[in-house]
Amino acid sequence: SGVWNFGSLLGLCLITQILTGVFLGMDYTSDISTGFSSVTHIWRDVNYGWLIRNLHGNGASFFFICIYMDIGRGLYYGSYLYKETWNIGVVLLLLVMMTAFVGYVVPWGQMSFWGGTVITNLLSGVPYMGDTLVQWIWGGFSVDNGTLTRFFGFHFLLAFVIGGGTVVHLLFLHETGSNNPGGVNSDGDKISFHPYFSYKDLLGFVIMLLGLTSLGLFSPNLLGDPENFTPGNPLVTPPHIQPEWYFLFGYGILRSIPNKVGGVLGLLFSILVLMVVAILHTSKQRGLTFRPVTQFLFWTLVGDMIILTWIGGMPVEHPYIIIGQIGSVLYFGLFLVLVPLGGWVEN
Amino acid sequence: MGRHFGDLAKIRHVITYSISPFEQRAFPNYFSKGIPNVWRRFKSSVFKVAPPMILMYLTYTWGNHVHEQGKRKNPADYEKDQ
Numbered sequence: 484s485g486v487w488n489f490g491s492l493l494g495l496c497l498i499t500q501i502l503t504g505v506f507l508g509m510d511y512t513s514d515i516s517t518g519f520s521s522v523t524h525i526w527r528d529v530n531y532g533w534l535i536r537n538l539h540g541n542g543a544s545f546f547f548i549c550i551y552m553d554i555g556r557g558l559y560y561g562s563y564l565y566k567e568t569w570n571i572g573v574v575l576l577l578l579v580m581m582t583a584f585v586g587y588v589v590p591w592g593q594m595s596f597w598g599g600t601v602i603t604n605l606l607s608g609v610p611y612m613g614d615t616l617v618q619w620i621w622g623g624f625s626v627d628n629g630t631l632t633r634f635f636g637f638h639f640l641l642a643f644v645i646g647g648g649t650v651v652h653l654l655f656l657h658e659t660g661s662n663n664p665g666g667v668n669s670d671g672d673k674i675s676f677h678p679y680f681s682y683k684d685l686l687g688f689v690i691m692l693l694g695l696t697s698l699g700l701f702s703p704n705l706l707g708d709p710e711n712f713t714p715g716n717p718l719v720t721p722p723h724i725q726p727e728w729y730f731l732f733g734y735g736i737l738r739s740i741p742n743k744v745g746g747v748l749g750l751l752f753s754i755l756v757l758m759v760v761a762i763l764h765t766s767k768q769r770g771l772t773f774r775p776v777t778q779f780l781f782w783t784l785v786g787d788m789i790i791l792t793w794i795g796g797m798p799v800e801h802p803y804i805i806i807g808q809i810g811s812v813l814y815f816g817l818f819l820v821l822v823p824l825g826g827w828v829e830n
Numbered sequence: 831m832g833r834h835f836g837d838l839a840k841i842r843h844v845i846t847y848s849i850s851p852f853e854q855r856a857f858p859n860y861f862s863k864g865i866p867n868v869w870r871r872f873k874s875s876v877f878k879v880a881p882p883m884i885l886m887y888l889t890y891t892w893g894n895h896v897h898e899q900g901k902r903k904n905p906a907d908y909e910k911d912q
Contacts, residue, residue, distance in 0.1 A: 657832040658832055670839035671844075673835065673838055778875075779878045779882070782881075782882040786883055790889055790890070797897075800897065802896045806893050
């Protein structure tokens with residue numbers, strides 16, 4: 484069905500981000516004295532620079548829309564039972580998150596600087612070597628020029644690491660072939676890629692590019708933070724430091740645990756929990772198509788993630804604190820307890 | 831590497847029938863059967879999708895309401911003032 488389009492869409496997103504990113508890299512300078520103004524220069528002076536930057540920033544949001552939909556499809560239809568493909572997919576998610584994080588620091592706006600400061604400081608929770616580790620990552624005693632130059636380098640490099648990971652992801656997928664909404668063996672029903680999937684994927688590309696250009700041309704700052712229009716200033720802390728929307732659910736989980744190391748582990752495991760879903764699969768059926776109890780739990784997970792995304796963007800005050808804590812417990816409870824239980828009940 | 835046509839599956843005792851595209855309508859009963867089918871598909875999934883979404887919305891509105899209330903003065907705190 485249509486939800487199988489997100490794999491090819493992710494490939495399109497990666498190509499879009501690399502192309503726009505390479506062109507941005509031709510005029511961007513990764514020094515704290517010129518970084519912010521080089522982005523302004525690209526926007527105002529470089530031919531179609533405004534469009535390239537627009538597509539790159541909003542393209543990142545579409546990358547995450549596609550990746551979350553791809554994961555959602557995988558969870559709903561039990562595609563995670565292709566364990567190698569799935570686990571490489573989780574690694575790709577982590578790589579995309581790392582790329583987006585360092586990429587957001589690059590424009591050196593207020594949220595770039597302070598978001599970078601908050602998240603890199605989390606590494607100080609590592610026992611014994613935490614502080615040394617943070618300073619090693621920073622290349623100094625705070626987020627400063629050393630941090631910016633290497634983060635730009637990491638951002639450029641990681642994009643191609645993702646490309647390599649994508650090849651391995653597809654290598655394993657092509658060993659088994661794709662899953663399907665019925666969750667059944669489809670060896671007897673195979674059809675050629677062209678014209679069926681070439682045109683299907685092309686339609687998906689058109690729809691996604693329509694969405695990306697609509698967002699970029701009608702409402703380019705809808706998903707952004709106004710703080711990033713101000714150059715990064717280590718002497719002025721923004722009142723509400725928050726990451727981009729695609730990280731807010733993890734930010735919500737991080738802040739729900741009133742312990743630094745605990746919060747970091749919560750954030751980490753909110754992604755790594757995906758690696759245990761295959762082990763916790765209890766149902767005799769592969770997907771949720773004929774499993775009403777677990778379907779309900781799936782949509783509860785979707786609702787919970789939206790709640791956690793909302794909470795991640797709210798200040799740490801009542802009642803947002805308790806909602807975030809309940810939402811975090813529900814998130815892990817669904818993956819580790821409720822969904823396996825649902826499968827067992829349905830058997 | 832991977833699977834190849836001709837080496838996928840052996841299926842016996844399955845008979846398929848087909849009719850030429852020139853002998854049939856392209857979108858038969860698109861509205862007369864399609865609309866009732868959309869309603870059938872909606873009914874079969876609404877009680878699994880809607881409750882979590884409704885709960886989510888109620889949590890959102892309740893949370894924002896309580897937060898706003900918390901920013902207001904509580905008259906009970908000032909009852910004993912002269």
